[in-house]
Amino acid sequence: MSGTRSLGGRRMRSDAGIAWLLTLPAILAYLAMILLPLLAVLALAFTDYEFGARGFRWIGLANFADMLSDRTFAASIRNTVVYCLFVAPLSIGIALALAVLIEAGARGRAFYRAVFFLPVVSLTVAMATAWQYLLHPSIGPVNALLRMVGAGTPNWLGSSDWVIVSLGFIGVWENVGFNLVLFLAGLTAIPRELYAASEIDGARSGWSKFWLVTWPMLGPTMLFVIIITMTRSIRVFDTVQTLTQGGPNNASEVLLRTIYQEGFHYFKFGYSAAITLVFLVIVLGLMLVQTRLIDRRVHYG
């Protein structure tokens, strides 16, 4: 009896051992790739470490105090918020409208999907050159068109009044295709019978069917699209870096570029880490608020 029991015990122990062994690669990868860098950033944020320096001092919250009086940082927070509030609603609204139209259309679904998805798969840095030309104040086609109709010709990327709007338009252009594909997937998952039922129930217009069936059934997709678009637009970097380098006069300075500048340009790793921490807190906070607020009103399944 005792023999079999110990055998069973040994097997149980070895089962647990195998389980640990099998999850080890994932655990190691998680530790090395995510947890350790995060902890390093967390630690660095409270130091005055600069790249190449012999040592560093723990300076407590001094980095965060510096941020409060840093005009570049203030501009980058403000611009990032404006950019997000511009890009997210527009790219979500346009994508939803296009998705509903494409879904209702008899043909060309694959064609439209491919056309609108192109900006997502194209390289932003390469496309930025095209935008640079399109928006050029004197030789750009956009202003040429505006001149023809006799409207004003702003310096799209060069004036501090317009630069964040111009970058926002490029952001919308980048995000619409991505959101469109997500919405199209969400739309095809809605049971056809619900539309038949709504028709029988007296929903005559496409508008009332949209509010009775499409909109609520897209809830889970909408939640996902909002979160993904917000995080994508908070992380805006490549268009800014290639087109304006944050200028003119910090008018297009955004969070990610500030982190990059402080860390890789001025080598102020400690300060850069502190801003990264703020950035992470903002992203996490946004996601938490969104899931809490919207999840309650979203119907799954």
Add this chain to the structure above:
Amino acid sequence: MSGIVIEGVQKSFGVTTVLRGVSLAVAQGEFLSLVGPSGCGKTTLLRIIAGLEAVSAGAVRIAGRDVTALRAADRDVAMVFQNYALYPHLTVRQNIAVPLVMRRLKAAERIPVVGGLLPGVAAKRREISTDVVAAAQMLGVGALLERKPAQLSGGQRQRVALGRAIVRHPRAFLMDEPLSNLDAALRVTTRSEIVALHRRVGASTVYVTHDQSEAMTMSDRVAVMMDGLILQVGTPEEIYTNPQDIRVAAFIGSPSINTLAAEIGADGDVMVGGIASGLGASVRGPTTLAIRPENIMLADTGIAARIEHLEYLGESLLLHARVLASHELVICRLSPERRRQVARGETIHLRPDPSRAFLFDSEGRRLAAHARTRELAHG
């Protein structure tokens, strides 16, 4: 002219023809079942009546009004779908209210919060609420009004779907296999509940099913459909005891009707395997004799067959036998006491009751036939 009238309806999807000229009249307040195997076009016909599909040719009239060109929302019909098609994000109360809200409130009045401020909306909302509660109570879901469909059992969802259909007193009631997603026990009880509900509501009802027992037990009349045509319309009794097409005879009844190749002799005797069946006909040539399992007797003489299998069902005994001459399989329903008198492998003699046998030509059409008194006297 009330009720539902369908005239020469044809429907094709591209090159596939689903309905090839269907005509049908459902009287005011009648419960009619459309029954047939899957793919026979019964659901398409129902969707055409509902206005969810357009006809390729033909006309549909509901309560004397030509609705062929009208869309579903304007036809004043209600439909219960196979998987209920409840709005998953709305509560039971809201689900049942949808048809009333859509019809009684204008688009602007339906807008949440703002719409409620328009004059008269509050009163309309109160009326809707009263009607919803009445419908829910009639169906026994009054206690579930605040639940979402996901929190309901299959049977409860079914009742909510019925409630959404009856709440606005439609001119016609359409049901598309509403019981097929319920378990067997619930299906039988819900069957009689739907019939009782129909009697109370009194609207013309078209009920689509592939289940012949549902069609037979629930309907005033049954329409048997196959390959896009209605083969026969009649009361359940007519369909069972007087089928006009061999496919109707074969589809209705369980176990299925027996079919035996038959020849008609020179003197008009219908011969099965060279033996007179006791049936007489005035035509010549190859035919099929069809006889239900309960209408075959065992006798000392008759069609010789070997018993292959016995199924004891308690209230009856099903005897599967292979006809020696033609190798056709015949099933007889015997009284259960016969169990000890028959055994597998034995040779027996079968004698169809000629007054209950049907004769069909090679196209499957019913032929006139009569029992020969001479043969009966000998038997």
